[in-house]
Every structure is written in structure tokens, then in C-alpha cells.
Amino acid sequence: MSSPIALVTGGTSGIGKATAKLLAAKGATVILSGRRAAEGAQVVEEIRAAGGKGQFVRCDVREEAGVRALIDGIVAEHGRLDWAANCAAISPETKLLADSETEVFQNMIDINLMGLYHSLKHQVRQMLRQGGGAIVNISSVAGLKGSPLFAPYAATKFGVIGMTKTAALEYAAQKVRINAVAPGGVRTELLEGLFAMGQFDEAAAAAMHPVKRIGEPQEIANGIAWLLSDEASFVTGHVLSIDGGLAAQ
């Protein structure tokens, strides 16, 4: 593949930003999407300053028409969509289930599950038209095991794995590979937001991981880039834990 065309949703910060920069450094033309134009422009500037090709398109994954327009626009300009990393998600509260807010869970479903559904559906449609592609979704250790204080988030992240494995089976024969990564705690805005809620801090998060530290966005991006690449050509329907040993406990 000469210069893969790659889409990274939620590419304006954290794991998505690190993934966009890494894919561009590996020679992909990267379209990063998100809701925040200023942050998107900043990532594009960093990609271009490093000699890569990148552009930002504003898109809220809750809106299916917008997601479809995003992918149609990529195909109109670049002719295809080879890789997609679906990183957009939120984790807005740390509460016991009985104390959690219904509206907060509904919004999480709208972004973490419906947003992924919209993205995956239109990415797969395009990849079927062009004869193949590779997609990586982001689950979490909270999508693999019970995670007290995170029941609504965990429900969405278990859902990511269900959608990933099922879609992988549905489209394996048509050369569309679909995998997921399941990160442990990673130093991003999402985790900092959870620290700000006061239930736990970085030292407590680090202590939970067998390696006694939290991860860096680049460490998750490395796994995503490998799953997207031809080096993972026989890998589909897989959930790759990148978590300092957290899920092995």
C-alpha cells in the first residue's frame, strides 16, 4: 500500500491524537475528526511540522448524517478509506450504579456506542465498495472485567467488544479486518477528568497496574498502528490488551 488513507475519530486529544500523529509519521494521509476545531488545527499543524499529511474535519459522532458526510468527503477527495481508528468516547463520572445519572449514561451510549455504530457502519460500507480495509475500535479494561464506579462506562465498553467481534466475523471474508484495543489507565484528558472527580488519583491508578504506572497515549497508538498495518494481516476479531498487566490479574 503506497500511502494509506486513514481516519481517526476523536483525534483532537489523547489516544486519538497520538494515533493520528503516529499514522502520519508512518506515511498515511490522516483525516482526524472531532468536535473541537482549534485542537484539531493544532494536531494538523504538529503532523505537518513533522513532514506528514493531515487534515481536520469537524464531526460529532452522535450525528449519523455528519459521520456519513465525513466518510463521503474523504472518498470524494482521496478516493478510498484504508484505515479507521475509532477513538471518540467519554467517561464523565465515577459513581456507584445506584447513584449514577440516567442522562449521563444516555449521553455515554449516544457517543460511545451509537457514535461507534455510525462510524463503523459507514466505514465498513466504504471498505466493502473498495475491496478491503482495517478498523480498530477502542474498548477498555472496563470492557473486559467488572470495574466498580464505572458501570455505565463499562457497559458501553463491553458493547464495543461485542460490536467489534461480530462485525469482524461478518466482514472477514470480504477483507475488512476489525479489531479492538483494551487500554488500562492512560494519561489523557479523559483520565485527568476522572482524577478531578476526586475518587482516585494518579498514584492510586498507578498502584492498580502490575507495572505500577499508568500508560502513555503513544503506547496505545503503537498497538492501534500495528493492528491497522499489514503486519496484522491475519488478525481480526481480536481484542488487544495494552494495560500494563491490569486485565491479567
Ligand SMILES: NC(=O)c1ccc[n+]([C@@H]2O[C@H](COP(=O)([O-])OP(=O)(O)OC[C@H]3O[C@@H](n4cnc5c(N)ncnc54)[C@H](O)[C@@H]3O)[C@@H](O)[C@H]2O)c1
Ligand atoms: N485514558 C484512559 O485511561 C482510557 C482507558 C481505556 C480506554 N480509553 C478509551 O480511549 C479512547 C480515547 O480516549 P482518551 O483517553 O484519549 O481521552 P480523550 O478525552 O483525550 O479523547 C476522547 C476524544 O473523543 C472526543 N469526543 C468526545 N465526544 C465526541 C463526539 N460526540 N464526537 C466526536 N468526538 C468526541 C473528545 O473530544 C476527545 O478528543 C476512548 O474510547 C476511551 O474510552 C481511555
